[in-house]
Amino acid sequence: MSSKVETLKVSAPRKAEILKELYPEDLFGYSHELTDGEVEVLRELRTALEKHLRPVVNEYYEKGVFPFDEFYKVVNDINFMGDDRLFEGRENKLKTSELFNMFLYLELARFDASVATFYTVHGGLCLNTILVGGTEEQINEIVPKLRSFEYQGCFALTEPDHGSDIAGGLATSARREGDKWILNGEKRWIGGADTADIIPVFARDTEDNKIKCFIVRKGTPGYKAEVIQEKGSLRMIHNNHITLENVEVPETDRLPNIRGFKSVNDILTFTRADIAHLAMGVTAGSFAAAHKYVTQREQFNKKLASFQLVQEKLVRMQSNVVANLAYSVQISKMQEEGNQLMTNSALAKMHNSLNMRETVALGREICGGNGITLDADVIRFFLDAEAVYTYEGTHEINALIVGRAITGIGAF
Ligand SMILES: Cc1cc2nc3c(=O)[nH]c(=O)nc-3n(C[C@H](O)[C@H](O)[C@H](O)COP(=O)(O)OP(=O)(O)OC[C@H]3O[C@@H](n4cnc5c(N)ncnc54)[C@H](O)[C@@H]3O)c2cc1C
Structure with a gap:
C-alpha cells in the first residue's frame, strides 16, 4: 500500500x-x-x-x-x-x-x-x-x-455490424422468461469489458422491439469478452469483442428507466460532452509535451523555440487549447444548469476533436524525428487522437446531428 x-x-x-x-x-x-x-x-x-x-x-x-x-x-x-x-x-x-x-x-x-x-x-x-x-x-x-472503484464499470452499446447506425440497427436481443431475461448477441469495441464487474448491455426486447438496458455482472455464464489485439491507437486500454450466449439477467438487474433509444441519447448527451473534454485534454497534453521539447532542444546553435516558424506552430497549438477549453467550460456550465442538449454536445465533440487532430499533428511535427519515439511524449497523443476522433460519434455523425438542428433536415 x-x-x-x-x-x-x-x-x-x-x-x-x-x-x-x-x-x-x-x-x-x-x-x-x-x-x-x-x-x-x-x-x-x-x-x-x-x-x-x-x-x-x-x-x-x-x-x-x-x-x-x-x-x-x-x-x-x-x-x-x-x-x-x-x-x-x-x-x-x-x-x-x-x-x-x-x-x-x-x-x-x-x-x-x-x-x-x-x-x-x-x-x-x-x-x-x-x-x-x-x-x-x-x-x-x-x-x-x-x-470508490470497488466496482469497475463499462458500457456495451456498439455492435460489430452497427456503429454509427446503432440507434436503428441494434440487434442484440432480450427475451423475458418470468422474472429473468435471456440476452443473445455481440458487442464490439467495449472498453474495459474483460475486467469489469458491471457491464450495462443494451438489447432489444423481442416482444415490444424497444431498447432496454441490463446489468450483466462479472462471471455470468454465457458472457465472453475478448480483447481486440494489434491496435495502433489507444494501445493501453483493452477494447473488447463481447459475445452473449443465453446470458441470464434477473429482472432486478434491468435498468427500468431506460425506455428506448431516447434514454440512451440522454446518457450520450452527457458522455459526448465528456469526450469533448477528453479531446481538449489530449490537445493540451500534446501542446505541453511539444512546448517542453522545443524549449530544450537546439539546432543551428539556438533553441528550436527561437525560430519563427516553430513559434507560429506552437501558438496555433496554444490557440486550439484555449478554444477547446472555451467550448468545454461553456458546455459544462450549461450542463450544471440542467440545460444539456445533444446538439451542443455533438458540436463540442466535433469542434474539439478537429482542433485536437490538428494540434497533435503539429506537436509531432515540431519534435522532428524524436517526435515519433515515445521519449518526446508526443506520439502517444498523435496516435491516440485517431480513436478519440472516432468514438462517441464520428466527426461525420456529430456534424449531421448539428446539421439537422440548424437546417431542420436529417441528412444521415
Ligand atoms: C477505441 C474505441 C473505443 C470504443 N469504446 C466503446 C465503448 O466502450 N462502448 C461502446 O458501446 N462503443 C465503443 N466504441 C465504438 C464507437 O462508438 C464506434 O466506433 C463509432 O460509433 C463508429 O462506429 P463504427 O466504428 O462502426 O464506424 P462506422 O459506423 O462503420 O463508420 C465508418 C465511417 O463511415 C462514416 N459514416 C457512417 N454513416 C455515415 C453517414 N450516414 N453519413 C456520412 N458518413 C457516415 C463514419 O463517420 C465513419 O467515418 C469504441 C470505438 C473505438 C474505436
Missing part, C-alpha cells in the same frame, strides 16, 4: 500559483472558477499520476496492456471521484460539479488518453447509465461502489 500524497492547504494567492503551474496553457484563466477543494484534488491527482503512472506509461503502451496496479495506486492516493472536498457545498451528492468533471478530463487526458478513456467508460458512461436508468435501490447499490 502506497503512502497518501500530502494534502495541500490552499490560500488565495497560492491557488493562482498552483493553477498556473498545473495548467500554464489556460491563458484565459478558466480554471480559476474551480473551488479550493477541487484544485487540491486535481493537484494531488497530478502528483499521483506522475508518481505511479509516469514511470511505466511507455512500457505499458508498447505492451498494449493497461497498468491496473499503478492506476489503482493513483486511486488509492486520491479518490478523484469520491473525495469529500468535491461535494463541499453541493446539493447534488451523486455527481461532482460539471466544471470539476471537465478539469478531471483535462488532467487525465493531458497525461494519457488511454487512462482518460478507461475512466470515461467507468466514471462517465457506466455511472451516467446507472444514474439515468437505475432505480433508487440500484443507484444506492452501484454508484458508491463505482465512485
Whole structure:
C-alpha cells in the first residue's frame, strides 16, 4: 500500500500559483472558477499520476496492456471521484460539479488518453447509465461502489455490424422468461469489458422491439469478452469483442428507466460532452509535451523555440487549447444548469476533436524525428487522437446531428 500524497492547504494567492503551474496553457484563466477543494484534488491527482503512472506509461503502451496496479495506486492516493472536498457545498451528492468533471478530463487526458478513456467508460458512461436508468435501490447499490472503484464499470452499446447506425440497427436481443431475461448477441469495441464487474448491455426486447438496458455482472455464464489485439491507437486500454450466449439477467438487474433509444441519447448527451473534454485534454497534453521539447532542444546553435516558424506552430497549438477549453467550460456550465442538449454536445465533440487532430499533428511535427519515439511524449497523443476522433460519434455523425438542428433536415 502506497503512502497518501500530502494534502495541500490552499490560500488565495497560492491557488493562482498552483493553477498556473498545473495548467500554464489556460491563458484565459478558466480554471480559476474551480473551488479550493477541487484544485487540491486535481493537484494531488497530478502528483499521483506522475508518481505511479509516469514511470511505466511507455512500457505499458508498447505492451498494449493497461497498468491496473499503478492506476489503482493513483486511486488509492486520491479518490478523484469520491473525495469529500468535491461535494463541499453541493446539493447534488451523486455527481461532482460539471466544471470539476471537465478539469478531471483535462488532467487525465493531458497525461494519457488511454487512462482518460478507461475512466470515461467507468466514471462517465457506466455511472451516467446507472444514474439515468437505475432505480433508487440500484443507484444506492452501484454508484458508491463505482465512485470508490470497488466496482469497475463499462458500457456495451456498439455492435460489430452497427456503429454509427446503432440507434436503428441494434440487434442484440432480450427475451423475458418470468422474472429473468435471456440476452443473445455481440458487442464490439467495449472498453474495459474483460475486467469489469458491471457491464450495462443494451438489447432489444423481442416482444415490444424497444431498447432496454441490463446489468450483466462479472462471471455470468454465457458472457465472453475478448480483447481486440494489434491496435495502433489507444494501445493501453483493452477494447473488447463481447459475445452473449443465453446470458441470464434477473429482472432486478434491468435498468427500468431506460425506455428506448431516447434514454440512451440522454446518457450520450452527457458522455459526448465528456469526450469533448477528453479531446481538449489530449490537445493540451500534446501542446505541453511539444512546448517542453522545443524549449530544450537546439539546432543551428539556438533553441528550436527561437525560430519563427516553430513559434507560429506552437501558438496555433496554444490557440486550439484555449478554444477547446472555451467550448468545454461553456458546455459544462450549461450542463450544471440542467440545460444539456445533444446538439451542443455533438458540436463540442466535433469542434474539439478537429482542433485536437490538428494540434497533435503539429506537436509531432515540431519534435522532428524524436517526435515519433515515445521519449518526446508526443506520439502517444498523435496516435491516440485517431480513436478519440472516432468514438462517441464520428466527426461525420456529430456534424449531421448539428446539421439537422440548424437546417431542420436529417441528412444521415
Ligand atoms: C477505441 C474505441 C473505443 C470504443 N469504446 C466503446 C465503448 O466502450 N462502448 C461502446 O458501446 N462503443 C465503443 N466504441 C465504438 C464507437 O462508438 C464506434 O466506433 C463509432 O460509433 C463508429 O462506429 P463504427 O466504428 O462502426 O464506424 P462506422 O459506423 O462503420 O463508420 C465508418 C465511417 O463511415 C462514416 N459514416 C457512417 N454513416 C455515415 C453517414 N450516414 N453519413 C456520412 N458518413 C457516415 C463514419 O463517420 C465513419 O467515418 C469504441 C470505438 C473505438 C474505436
